[in-house]
Structure formats: structure tokens, C-alpha cells
Amino acid sequence: MARIDSLAAEQKAVLQLILQQGKSYRDLAALLRIDEDAVRRRAHAAAAGLGPDPTPGLEDGRRDAITDFLLGQGSEAERDATRELLAGSAAGRDWARAVRDELRPMAGDALPEIPAERAETGAAADAAPSDTDAAPVPAGARASLPRSSRLGGALLLGLVAVVVAVVLVVVLGGGGNSGTGNADTASTAAKTTTTTTPQPVVKAQVNLAPPAKGAPAAKALGVVQIVDVSGQQAINAVVQGLPSTKKAGYGIWLYSSGGKELFLGYFSSADSQGRLIAQGKLSADISGYREMLVTTETQKSPPRPGTIYLRGPIKTA
Numbered sequence: 001m002a003r004i005d006s007l008a009a010e011q012k013a014v015l016q017l018i019l020q021q022g023k024s025y026r027d028l029a030a031l032l033r034i035d036e037d038a039v040r041r042r043a044h045a046a047a048a049g050l051g052p053d054p055t056p057g058l059e060d061g062r063r064d065a066i067t068d069f070l071l072g073q074g075s076e077a078e079r080d081a082t083r084e085l086l087a088g089s090a091a092g093r094d095w096a097r098a099v100r101d102e103l104r105p106m107a108g109d110a111l112p113e114i115p116a117e118r119a120e121t122g123a124a125a126d127a128a129p130s131d132t133d134a135a136p137v138p139a140g141a142r143a144s145l146p147r148s149s150r151l152g153g154a155l156l157l158g159l160v161a162v163v164v165a166v167v168l169v170v171v172l173g174g175g176g177n178s179g180t181g182n183a184d185t186a187s188t189a190a191k192t193t194t195t196t197t198p199q200p201v202v203k204a205q206v207n208l209a210p211p212a213k214g215a216p217a218a219k220a221l222g223v224v225q226i227v228d229v230s231g232q233q234a235i236n237a238v239v240q241g242l243p244s245t246k247k248a249g250y251g252i253w254l255y256s257s258g259g260k261e262l263f264l265g266y267f268s269s270a271d272s273q274g275r276l277i278a279q280g281k282l283s284a285d286i287s288g289y290r291e292m293l294v295t296t297e298t299q300k301s302p303p304r305p306g307t308i309y310l311r312g313p314i315k316t317a
């Protein structure tokens with residue numbers, strides 16, 4: 001018996017409606033009179049039942065993104081980000097091919113192609129920054145996210161991980177001065193969790209990858225997480241593989257098509273492995289934005305995004 005025949009009836013029905021009738025998660029939510037997230041969970045659970053388990057090196061968040069890609073869900077930017085994810089992840093490609101093979105009897109040729117492995121290049125632009133040099137913040141631009149190397153130990157780049165080992169004293173202390181962008185500078189360094197401090201709750205995550213076309217640093221990647229601590233919002237961001245630059249800084253943006261964009265601030269620190277770190281209180285409302293961008297900037301408050309090095313869709317928890 002094919003694995004797809006062993007799925008729960010509601011999971012199999014969701015796959016049939018998506019693959020055979022071209023329905024979106026939103027369409028099915030209206031049709032079935034249930035929440036869109038419930039439809040999404042059924043689709044993700046169905047794909048998890050079809051794919052190999054366990055899958056070392058592939059976390060649930062990435063499997064869910066690959067599922068959305070295989071089922072034709074999400075925006076073009078989200079699908080582009082998943083293509084980049086697959087191009088750089090052997091485990092992701094293996095899992096995606098296994099699920100696609102199980103879906104093929106139901107979907108025929110409607111399933112997308114799995115991207116090939118990204119070609120290795122020796123371009124200087126793809127080289128990771130040194131262990132000690134962070135990208136400079138442009139002259140006159142105060143870093144709007146405080147320096148911290150602790151977050152680098154909490155996130156393993158290349159994996160979708162939930163930050164549960166870092167408590168943001170920047171938020172818990174209620175202090176901080178207004179920064180350049182929309183994330184406030186902390187007056188106190190981040191400290192590790194103790195038994196008397198609450199755990200941060202991840203509210204949204206962005207898995208950053210190079211743009212699909214014209215990527216200036218094809219091997220770079222990163223993770224951004226928006227967390228809630230005691231009712232206050234903060235941002236944690238780590239990126240690696242970006243080239244060192246002396247005349248520009250790397251900035252973070254909230255972004256949606258149609259010119260809706262908001263500059264949050266600059267990466268201003270690097271850990272011992274050369275990864276750029278940004279961390280601080282976040283006052284901006286992210287609900288109206290679809291993506292985050294990492295760009296090179298030369299102004300204190302840039303009016304629009306510069307060259308895009310990394311981008312990724314905002315996934316709410």
C-alpha cells in the first residue's frame with residue numbers, strides 16, 4: 001500500500017484539493033469553514049507522514065517550507081527562498097524528492113522540480129568575513145541594534161532553530177535608548193537564562209537566503225527571530241557568509257512589494273566565527289510586511305533598500 005493511502009482522511013483530502021483542483025490554503029479554509037492555519041497544519045502533517053523520518057540536518061520549520069513549495073503555496077518570494085534553501089541543503093533535497101515521489105500518483109506532473117545543488121564557486125564575494133571583523137556601520141550612523149556575541153552561540157546557522165536559551169535583558173530591564181531605526185538600543189548586555197527569568201517566546205522567524213537571481217554572496221545565509229519576553233518584542237538576527245566591507249554596513253529591513261519598506265538598523269557586531277550579530281528591542285509592527293531583507297547601506301537612515309544580499313519570508317509562529 002502506498003504511504004499516501006495510509007494518511008488520515010482529512011490530510012489526504014487536503015492534498016487532493018490542493019494538487020488536483022489547485023486550491024490554496026485560504027481557499028480550503030473558506031471551503032471547509034476552518035482556520036487557514038488548521039489547513040496548513042493538515043498539509044504539513046500529511047507531508048511529514050510521506051517523507052522519511054527522522055531526517056538528520058532538516059528541522060520541522062524547513063520541512064514545512066518545503067511542503068508549501070511542493071504544494072504551490074506561498075508567495076513567489078517565499079518559493080524563491082525555498083528554492084535557495086533546497087539548492088544549499090542535501091538533506092532538504094532528499095526529503096523533498098521522497099515526498100514528491102509519494103505525491104506524484106495524485107498530482108501527476110503538476111509538482112515543481114527540485115533545484116539542483118548550488119554550484120561551488122571561488123568568487124571572492126562569497127568568502128565569509130574574518131573572525132574578528134564586523135561590517136562597519138556607516139559614518140554618522142549609530143547602530144540601532146546593540147552589540148552582542150551571545151546570540152551566535154544560541155543559533156546554528158543553516159538550521160531553523162528556536163531560540164530558547166537566550167533571555168533578553170534588553171527587554172526585561174525595560175531600559176534602552178532610541179536607536180537609528182526601529183529597534184531600540186539596549187543599555188544592558190544579554191544574559192543567559194536563569195531560573196527566575198521567563199523564557200522568550202518566538203513570535204516570528206525569517207530564514208534568510210540569497211536572492212534567486214544575481215546574488216552577490218551566493219553562500220550567505222542567516223536567521224532572524226522576533227521574540228516576546230514579558231509582553232515586549234525583541235529581534236535576534238545572525239548572518240554568515242557576507243563579504244567584509246569597509247565603506248558600507250549591513251542593514252535589516254521589513255519589506256513588502258509595492259514600495260512598503262521599513263529600515264530597522266545595522267548589524268554592528270561579529271562573533272568569534274565571523275557571523276554578524278544584531279539584537280535589541282523592536283518597536284515596529286511587523287504584521288504589515290511579508291519579508292525581511294539584509295542589504296548594504298551607506299547612509300545613517302537610508303530611504304530605500306540598497307543591494308540585497310539576503311531575503312526571506314516572515315513566518316509567524
